[in-house]
Amino acid sequence: MPKLQAPKGTRDFYPKDMAWRNHIVDAWRRVSIRNGFDQVDGPIFESLDLYKVKSGEGIVSELFHFTDRGERELAIRPEFTPTLARMVAEQANALPKPIKWFCTPNLCRAEKPQRGRLREFWQWNVDILGSDLPVADAECIFTAVDLLKELGLGPQHLRVKISHRQTVRHILKKLGVVEEKHTAAFELLDRRDKIEPAEFTNGAKALGLDEERVARFDQICRMEFNSGSLGVLYDSLGIDPKDASVADIQQLDDQLRAFGIAEWCVFDLGIVRGLAYYTGTVFEIHETSGAMRALAGGGRYDQLIELFGGPKTPAVGFGMGDVVLSDVLRDKGLVPEDTTPRPDVFVIASSDRGAGAVASNVAKLRLDGFHARFSYKTTRNVGKLLKDASDARARFVLILGDAVGDAAGEGQGQLKDLAGGTQIDIALGDVSSKLRV
RNA sequence: GUGGGCGUAGCUCAGUUGGUUAGAGCAUCGGGUUGUGAUCCCGAGGGUCGGGGGUUCGAGUCCCCUCGCCCACCCCA
Known part of the structure; x- marks a missing residue:
């Protein structure tokens, strides 16, 4: 008989491990509720097609999928957003707006395990649907920051790096990149630290940028602007602050300060997220040391619900995994010795x-x-x-x-x-x- | 999917150029003493040395394959 052990990339949760997982999931739940979100959940497997809608055929190799006795192609959920989109699309017209939902599902991806990434993990999802106001973006970020505080983390440990697709598009336009090539520009931007400088330059040239503008593009993407200092960005680019194309990010900045979390936030136009479906704000939470992979990531996806057959519904949200969160808390010495319940x-x-x-x-x-x-x-x-x-x-x-x-x-x-x-x-x-x- | 490192008891590790029934500490369980938390004494269970195959009189040790873990890529919804 083959050795019986937990499958690659999965974890057994003995009492102490389970107590720790609960410590995290309970904090997610507690923080979500006090921020006004309602908990939802869906099936742990869905039809394989559901995941192809958003991510295409290429996604299949990353999924645990199977065929049931009725010849239906199914897959264990690798993310929650398609389920969320399906649920919202189905009842969008009946749900009071804004829809503020959270969930803490376990997800499975058929990837090779490594630091910060396993094959089964828990992920906190927080989404606001039905509002296109920057206050919704800000409230999502506030909720993420609230969780970090709840677990003892501070702005000395982590930073929310924020960018905005429309602002970057506007800058690209200013530099002379035609709109059809913006998606390619985002991809290039996302990969700029992984590729050779020459490859970056060549890629930029393919977008129609000359040497000088390439340098300018790269320089802008490497700059960070603290909350309240977006004016510096506008000045350096000759953008009128009253321009509609930057009004959104300016309002978001105002809201972040109104929520009192400006010290956690920094605008970094180099944050792109690989996802093609983000339409506005995008953000990631990183260790200030910059060492680890992103602790959380999210943004605005105003067209996704339509893609799943629902009415036009603006949306913004983020996800945070338990694996990287645990790594961060361990690194910062914020893991209690034993979190199992004590007898009275x-x-x-x-x-x-x-x-x-x-x-x-x-x-x-x-x-x-x-x-x-x-x-x-x-x-x-x-x-x-x-x-x-x-x-x-x-x-x-x-x-x-x-x-x-x-x-x-x-x-x-x-x-x-x-x-x-x-x-x-x-x-x-x-x-x-x-x-x- | 690619590359590197590592697998001996639940944990941390010993184990000689290949040589008897593979050891220690901690942990677990049982018993005893002081009946008020550290202790102390005695005892027990637990390992097909990750798994399979090969070389050999003989393999934890050498060779091949495989599985798993860690790390870096790819990817990251």
Whole structure:
């Protein structure tokens, strides 16, 4: 029999791992809800065609796909956006706008695992549909930043790098690149750090740019503008700030400052995202050191819902994966030793008579809503039992001796605070109210 | 898909030029002592040395294939 092990690029979640995953997913959920998003989900597999709509045939080799007994071609979801688009397209006219949805699906991609990338991972998706206002873009970014803060990260660790397709298009136009070649220009821009300078220059020439303009194009793409300093960009390019083509990015900047997250944000026109479907704002969250792959990425995709057969619906959103997020938190020393739930109370017996009352007292405490545990050991050795309680990371220990009554809640016990070490005599009927303090 | 590094117990690792039934610490489980958390003492379980094939009297050790992990590419929805 072949060795039975978790498939390549997947993870087993033992209690500590599961607690950590929950730590992340719970934070995603908590932050989403307080930012006004509703949770949704869809099937973990969809028809293969759904993924071809957005990404073409080329996507198939990246998918785990199969044929069911009805000869239907299906695929495990590699992303959530097509499902989201399908769901929105189906009920777009009935849903109140703006639609603010989030989800935390697990996704599978048939890629070779490496740092920051596995074959199964969890991804936080946050989307606002039905509004083309820059405030929606800003609220998505605010929500992403809120999550980072929630997990203890600060602007010293991460930066939201923001660009805007329309602004870049406007600059390209100013430099003399015809509109049909803008997509090629985006691709070239995206690859500029991966290719030789000569190849970049040649690519730029193919777009109709001469030597001087190539240099200018490259220079602009390498500049960063802090929030509030977009004027510098306009000046250097001779753009009128009142020009409609830059109004959008200017409003976004104003909103970011209104939300109070300007210090996290920087405008970097070199951020392109490979995705052809982004139409306006695009952004990525990067480590300030620039080392790792992007922690999150997103942008505006105003035409996607139509592509999936829905009405024209502007949309903006982002995704954040658990793998890179965990890497970042680990690097920054923000991973707690153990995130498994701690027992409120651990019940032990120091006498045979006390042992007879353990189950009933545990039952009562549990019915009162407490996380209560006890030991299966038969020893009356208080030291050993306290060690069990301590190992379980319990907050309190209830010690039952000869003073217990015949029924739950009767008689006396002792309640020990494991953190402080203090111990008090207590009537068993008063334990729950004492624990609530 | 391409290239490099690495696989011995749950974890961290020893294991001589190929040579008896492959070891240690920690962890786990059981027992004992002090009945109030560190401990201390005794004991147990756990490895087809990632898997398969080959060379050899003999392979954890040498050769080939394969699987997995890590890293870098490709790609990144």
